[in-house]
Amino acid sequence: MENKNTRLQKTFEEMQREDRKALIAYITAGYPDLQSLSDIVQALEKGGADMVQVGIPFLDPVGDAPIVQVLSKRAVENGFTVEKFFQALKELRMSTTLPLLLRAYYTTIFGYGEDRFVEGCKEASIDGVVVPDLPLEENGALKSKLDTIDVPLIPIVVPAPMERIKAIVESGGGFVYLMMAPGENQRAFVDQLNDFANQIKQITKLPVCLGIELRELAFAKQLINNADSVDGILIGDVLMGTLQKACDNKNPGQLPTEELTQVVEYFSTSMVPRR
Amino acid sequence: MITNEKAKFGEFGGQYVPEAVMQALIELEKEFNKARNDQQFIEEYRYYLHDYDGRPTPLYYAENLTKQLGGAKIYLKREDLNHTGAHKINNTLGQALLAKRMGKKRIIAETGAGQHGVATATVAALFGMECEIFMGAEDVQRQRLNVFRMELLGAKVRSVTSGSSTLKDAVNEAIKDWVEHIDNTFYLIGSAVGPHPYPLMVREFQKIIGEEAREQILQKEGRLPDYVLACVGGGSNAIGIFYPFVKDTQVQLIGVEAAGKGLDTNLHAATFNRGTVGIIHGMKTYLLQSPDGEITEPYSVAAGLDYPGVGPEHSYLKDIGRAKYESATDEEALAAFELLSRVEGIIPALESSHALAYAVKLAPKLGKDKIIVVNLSGRGDKDVQQVAKMKGIEEI
Ligand SMILES: Cc1ncc(COP(=O)(O)O)c(C=O)c1O
Numbered sequence: 001m002e003n004k005n006t007r008l009q010k011t012f013e014e015m016q017r018e019d020r021k022a023l024i025a026y027i028t029a030g031y032p033d034l035q036s037l038s039d040i041v042q043a044l045e046k047g048g049a050d051m052v053q054v055g056i057p058f059l060d061p062v063g064d065a066p067i068v069q070v071l072s073k074r075a076v077e078n079g080f081t082v083e084k085f086f087q088a089l090k091e092l093r094m095s096t097t098l099p100l101l102l103r104a105y106y107t108t109i110f111g112y113g114e115d116r117f118v119e120g121c122k123e124a125s126i127d128g129v130v131v132p133d134l135p136l137e138e139n140g141a142l143k144s145k146l147d148t149i150d151v152p153l154i155p156i157v158v159p160a161p162m163e164r165i166k167a168i169v170e171s172g173g174g175f176v177y178l179m180m181a182p183g184e185n186q187r188a189f190v191d192q193l194n195d196f197a198n199q200i201k202q203i204t205k206l207p208v209c210l211g212i213e214l215r216e217l218a219f220a221k222q223l224i225n226n227a228d229s230v231d232g233i234l235i236g237d238v239l240m241g242t243l244q245k246a247c248d249n250k251n252p253g254q255l256p257t258e259e260l261t262q263v264v265e266y267f268s269t270s271m272v273p274r275r
Numbered sequence: 276m277i278t279n280e281k282a283k284f285g286e287f288g289g290q291y292v293p294e295a296v297m298q299a300l301i302e303l304e305k306e307f308n309k310a311r312n313d314q315q316f317i318e319e320y321r322y323y324l325h326d327y328d329g330r331p332t333p334l335y336y337a338e339n340l341t342k343q344l345g346g347a348k349i350y351l352k353r354e355d356l357n358h359t360g361a362h363k364i365n366n367t368l369g370q371a372l373l374a375k376r377m378g379k380k381r382i383i384a385e386t387g388a389g390q391h392g393v394a395t396a397t398v399a400a401l402f403g404m405e406c407e408i409f410m411g412a413e414d415v416q417r418q419r420l421n422v423f424r425m426e427l428l429g430a431k432v433r434s435v436t437s438g439s440s441t442l443k444d445a446v447n448e449a450i451k452d453w454v455e456h457i458d459n460t461f462y463l464i465g466s467a468v469g470p471h472p473y474p475l476m477v478r479e480f481q482k483i484i485g486e487e488a489r490e491q492i493l494q495k496e497g498r499l500p501d502y503v504l505a506c507v508g509g510g511s512n513a514i515g516i517f518y519p520f521v522k523d524t525q526v527q528l529i530g531v532e533a534a535g536k537g538l539d540t541n542l543h544a545a546t547f548n549r550g551t552v553g554i555i556h557g558m559k560t561y562l563l564q565s566p567d568g569e570i571t572e573p574y575s576v577a578a579g580l581d582y583p584g585v586g587p588e589h590s591y592l593k594d595i596g597r598a599k600y601e602s603a604t605d606e607e608a609l610a611a612f613e614l615l616s617r618v619e620g621i622i623p624a625l626e627s628s629h630a631l632a633y634a635v636k637l638a639p640k641l642g643k644d645k646i647i648v649v650n651l652s653g654r655g656d657k658d659v660q661q662v663a664k665m666k667g668i669e670e671i
Contacts, residue, residue: 059569060443060555062293062450069437082567106291107554111568133557135297137279137290158295168294179295181455 022232030075047264282471361653369480374461388578389421391465466509467586470557481515510586533575624653
């Protein structure tokens with residue numbers, strides 16, 4: 001994958017030139033419906049998102065944010081299927097040039113069929129795949145299939161012995177997702193986060209992004225502006241919360257595109273250069 | 276090519292879990308492997324099985340039942356005589372001792388109908404550990420008596436409202452809690468399911484059933500049985516009695532799953548007879564799922580059998596042809612429940628009644644020289660009220 005000028009690589013290079021962090025906007029597909037996917041992503045792009053992560057709803061997640069679970073349930077109740085989703089993803093690909101990450105549980109991928117899944121990624125020209133329930137021990141089969149279409153499996157790391165982190169990072173590509181639960185002390189968390197990111201950077205050239213749930217706007221903003229050792233931050237909870245609140249309160253069919261744009265702007269416009 | 280071989284039974288099992296859970300599993304596997312090779316640990320486990328739980332459980336020749344059916348000789352492995360009334364305690368004692376050895380002060384577990392929750396709360400009380408049981412909000416409502424039992428034993432019952440508020444959601448919440456409190460918490464799984472090393476560990480703590488049964492039948496009959504039958508929910512009582520017989524290829528192993536209202540309805544828990552291979556709770560195994568891999572709700576009159584998946588070792592035994600998996604309907608199980616009560620004076624659990632129901636079908640087809648061992652996994656006291664209600668008997 002090294003010599004390819006992928007969208008993902010280009011974006012991170014651009015971030016480096018501009019000396020800022022990438023804003024990864026994350027939403028669960030199928031809520032309020034699949035037809036809205038392109039409009040929602042356009043709203044996120046307009047607000048200044050650098051990448052978009054689209055999640056396939058899954059009803060039995062271990063460790064998804066409550067809002068993701070709620071939207072997933074609604075999506076499935078509204079007739080979401082993976083097949084329809086890939087159709088919508090192809091349309092989405094035509095309406096945006098941003099890197100698109102696809103987040104799916106291995107349970108879903110296996111149920112749908114690995115080969116069909118990979119084919120869907122290829123047709124929608126996906127830029128990276130995130131699979132939360134597929135650790136190093138089990139990722140061989142999917143990874144080799146994704147390799148054939150040059151799509152990286154994004155490695156996910158948590159604080160662990162360095163040896164293991166190294167093996168995980170080497171088994172994937174694109175960038176590294178760092179997962180670390182913020183404790184009580186938010187200020188101490190920023191330091192821990194920077195330390196951890198720096199340790200990872202000593203063993204890989206891949207960018208390192210923070211992939212945890214950030215429910216509080218102010219805390220998220222504080223992280224974005226102070227976690228200087230990470231190259232990107234995922235914003236999901238607040239976006240999905242906004243989407244749900246608006247869709248539940250307004251007459252259905254009216255997407256809160258402006259509100260979504262504003263939430264992304266809240267982060268993108270305040271993003272100060274590093275150091 | 277099978278990857279992660281040490282964690283698998285053929286292609287089944289494995290560890291399909293988030294990285295944060297892997298950290299916990301790696302620690303658990305390391306400690307379990309140390310413990311299972313430590314004579315002192317094994318002796319401690321055996322001590323509690325004997326003095327606290329009352330093992331060995333008898334292998335009882337059900338002469339009346341045998342005569343009534345007029346065919347093969349039927350023996351019952353009396354797991355109903357365990358403390359707390361079922362085989363579940365073999366496993367909770369083992370895992371709680373491991374937790375103690377690992378220095379964990381808090382035990383958490385999931386429970387559906389409450390049987391495993393009660394068995395867990397029991398050992399937590401015994402070893403003086405803090406205990407929290409995750410239970411779907413629906414089940415908390417349906418199983419008030421077991422909720423009270425757990426509380427009486429000093430456990431806290433956490434009502435889970437995520438997802439569909441049932442067992443599978445309780446599992447997800449328990450895993451989440453485990454990852455967040457890994458320093459002091461041990462997650463005690465109730466059946467031979469979940470990510471490696473759980474299916475292996477639960478089998479190791481349940482294989483005492485088969486070891487005893489094998490020895491007992493050799494003593495009584497001077498030979499091995501022709502059939503060993505057990506009901507299959509997650510598969511712990513079945514793997515416990517099957518495992519010591521796996522190498523004895525002349526012994527037919529038959530698991531009996533819940534056919535509920537019938538295999539041709541949507542109301543059953545017949546994982547093998549109606550399911551396909553997929554991923555659930557961190558393992559690859561047969562399960563009831565939609566074409567997109569979403570888990571579908573199982574059903575059985577026996578709460579302990581309504582699990583959408585099955586332990587991975589059973590999937591392996593099925594695929595290599597070593598074990599067969601049949602099914603019994605609610606109706607057949609209820610008939611067996613009443614039959615055993617009447618002819619032997621033993622009220623079996625509704626779960627175990629499924630294995631009995633299959634024996635009722637099988638025995639008359641066999642000669643009187645054949646021997647069937649049925650694992651009577653639990654007693655039916657817990658089910659009496661439910662059965663009375665189904666028979667239209669109002670308040671008891
Ligand atoms: C008496 C009894 N038998 C069987 C089962 C089913 O579990 P397993 O298949 O793990 O033995 C249960 C579960 O609660 C039970 O209580």
